[in-house]
Amino acid sequence: RHVSLEELAYHAWAGGDVRRSLRYNEIAGDKAAAVHASSDAQRYYARARSLMEMDSVAYRRLTEKLDAVGGA
Numbered sequence: 009r010h011v012s013l014e015e016l017a018y019h020a021w022a023g024g025d026v027r028r029s030l031r032y033n034e035i036a037g038d039k040a041a042a043v044h045a046s047s048d049a050q051r052y053y054a055r056a057r058s059l060m061e062m063d064s065v066a067y068r069r070l071t072e073k074l075d076a077v078g079g080a
Contacts, residue, residue, distance in 0.1 A: 013032060013035060013036050013039070014036055016028070016032045017029070017032035017033040017035075017036045017052055017055065018055075020032050020033070021033055021055040021056070021058075021059065024059065026059045026060075029055065029056055029059050030056050030059065030060065030066055033052040033053070033055045033056035034052070034053070034056050034070065034073075036048075036052040037049045037050075037051075037052030037053040037056065037070075037073060037077075038073075040052060041073070041076070041077050046077045046078050046079070049073070049077040049079075050074060050077055050078070050079035053070050053073050053074045053077070053079070054074065054079065056070055057070040057071065057074070
């Protein structure tokens, strides 16, 4: 069975796997943003950001990406 990027992103986030959640959700968010699926991009970026420390580079990067797709 093929597991989609979206499924990987969700399960990594739901399981609290910080490293995989950041990777999969950010990639899924980037793909969604590239096709102007803003609400999907917002969801993926917000999930990834929710597991990051507020003072981290990743948190700041995800905040910038969220701002770019109309979320924050």
